Amino acid sequence: MTARPRLVGGFIWGLAGVMLIALLWEGYKFFGPADGLSIGELRVLPRTTDLAMPHLWDMIVRLGEPVTRADDALPLWAVVGLAAVTTLGIAAAGWLVGVVVGVGFALLMQRWRLAEFGLLPWIVISQTVPLIAFAPVVKSWGSRVEIGSFEWQDWMSVALIASYLAFFPITVGALKGLQSPDRIHVELFETYASGYWSTLKRLRFPAAVPYLLPALRLGAANAVIGAVVAEVSTGLQGGIGRLLIQFAGQASGDPAKAWGPIFGAIVLGLVAAGSVALLSVILKDYRRTEETA
Structure with missing residues (x-):
């Protein structure tokens, strides 16, 4: 399958998925109980009132009206x-930091097996820390950082949280990719007396590309999630996270308005992951393993 039919097919399936979600939303709103369904004190199905579930066309129309x-x-x-552009810029900065840290950890663990045994469990455990509690701590620490004329900005705390979520999949994907070359190929480079850096450049990095590209896309999506959550937790103004909280408080009087930032966050994640996917075009010569797997 060539690249163009595959791209068209992906677009069609993606559009079909969106249409399916829209049909499920409107179908449940039409047939579902107005008060939802509760088992004891646990609500298992949401209410279908206009306050809880506005019609999709009401949400779309509201996007064109004054805020x-x-x-x-x-x-x-x-x-x-x-607001989405602001959050995207912060998430991009966090993603870049996550790439540097993640690839750095992967190189370290690939080079020394002991480093993998010592670091990888802690890297996995690090992702269990709740961001809601961690983000204010990072902001507090950052506010105390002063190096000469440099002063820590609030958006840097958000970017750091974004990098915290982004580096994990990048680390795991890069490590898996760097370890993926067959032993026979590694031994061939050893036979030619290739040094570590030559083997890394000519063998391990090209072999890691099919593993690294999905990890970079996942890292980009995670960076957006981290940025939005950190904006909510730290109270940073101007981003999509702040709009989510602000408009949610107005949902009782304008329920369709509250969904605007939610749509923006969804599009933001798709744009972030799609932008990273452009790397697959640049690195298409190294995707043979990914296509034949």
């Missing part, structure tokens, strides 16, 4: 778009 009643108010889609 407030002020004469100079921007439409909701523009406010969400500006």
